[in-house]
Amino acid sequence: MPTELIGEYRPAKRVIGITRAPRIVAVGEAWHLGALLVTADAVLATGDVARSLEPSRKGYTAISARERDELRFAAYRGGVPEGRAIHYNWTPIDFSALASGGTSGPIVAQGGELKIRWSAAGGLAPLDSYVRERIELARGLM
Incomplete structure (x- = not known):
């Protein structure tokens, strides 16, 4: 049974005067069992999921679509391979x-x-x- 990535959202921050865009960084892997994520040493409640997407310029007709893409871009900036899903905002049981x-x-x-x-x-x-x-x-x- 394949595992899925689990990650943490890192908000935008300034480093030496340059704003670094938000990212979702992988911190491990887990088996996804519905409402639960099971790691080698913990059980987590699922949170949100983003599928990594390389940033590009797009025209949006809905703010919600822009927000979803920003999370996909954050996963890509965090090093998640394009097209791969990552779970974030999970909480430990x-x-x-x-x-x-x-x-x-x-x-x-x-x-x-x-x-x-x-x-x-x-x-x-x-x-x-x-x-x-x-x-x-x-x-x-x-």
Whole structure:
């Protein structure tokens, strides 16, 4: 199962009087399992995704299209190969919060069981079956 890049957004900054454009820099790789990103040593809640695109001049009819392209350009400036996706604005899952019966990201401890809210409007599903299904989908077994 292939991994996907995870990164961090770095805002524009001035270096020796020159403004350096914002970028999204890769900080690792993870397996993407729906609402979760799993690294070798952490579980993260997904955030946003940008597909790297080399900057070019374009005419935009919508501000939202310009904003999406600026994020794609930021990924390219951060060294992400053109066309490759990178996840950013992710958050680590806090297992201590879950152990005390709380919530972290999309995961909820409820009635002694871990459940996941797989979408903003979706209900809760048992975490173990959700992860198992996502792994099977990623491996192409379903």
